Amino acid sequence: MVLDVSERLGFDIKATEVALMARKATALREVGLTVAQYAALLTLRDNPGITGAGLARSCLVTPQAAAAVLKALEAKGLVQRESDDWNRTARPGRLTPEGARILRSADARASRIEQQVHDALTPKQRASLRQLLETCRAALADD
């Protein structure tokens, strides 16, 4: 009745995600960024003026997690957020010139990793993998 451990797909998915994260983390450490910080910068580049809450949604994390990353990026001077003079509700953030510079350098490294995965599969295989993962997510959608 209980699924055999070796039959569980979760392990394969996790193992792949862990391997990908490990490679990215190593590559990004050279430019002083964590994977979470890189993901945030990438999202800010494509969505200038996004709020912390919006960033959280894009990155699939809680607003609190996004806020912590934003705080670190602000401290590094890579992101600028509108001042919170007397409690503003939304505080849009955007890359600073330095943030954009660092991101270009980081993206060159990180996208190389993604490219390796990309190149290891044929277009059909990539489409198939996306489709299969989407099916898994659909099966996990609350029910």
Next chain:
Amino acid sequence: MVLDVSERLGFDIKATEVALMARKATALREVGLTVAQYAALLTLRDNPGITGAGLARSCLVTPQAAAAVLKALEAKGLVQRESDDWNRTARPGRLTPEGARILRSADARASRIEQQVHDALTPKQRASLRQLLETCRAALADD
């Protein structure tokens, strides 16, 4: 030259893993376990006497991470490790009866989630997904 963000497979893999973890975490919270603790108990059940280092390898984490989880499980009385009288090198761990009991309850809940994913795919699709993920991992293997 740089891969378009929407084309990166990392996001799909991560999104699926996040969804799976979220569902499991919710299900396991009912029995007072975290996903990491559940994974450790499962590994201990199938490998009685495994060391912290071995557990770390099985769970794809560092020995430090495994040690932290083991410590929490010991504190809960779910795992027992041989005493460290004067600095033993390896300290094998195993489930306590209570640990085995909790694990059965946890596994019933967690494997139900895995079963949902399992059932959403045909045997061919499952094999295909495994194969594609394996190809990704191979592409990521240090080179």
Next chain:
DNA sequence: TGAACATTATCAAGCCTTTGATAGTTGCCA
């Protein structure tokens, strides 16, 4: 207008995980 609801931001506490460093144990072999 005013109340209810949704959204945004934060503080706090607790876990998990990593890197880096330290130390004891075991095993192989020159």
Next chain:
DNA sequence: TGGCAACTATCAAAGGCTTGATAATGTTCA
């Protein structure tokens, strides 16, 4: 036998994530 390499355990610090709770602002609509 001596010594080096590999393995095991553990402390410490830093990041990132979560749940839970609080507070201020926006929005909708009766």
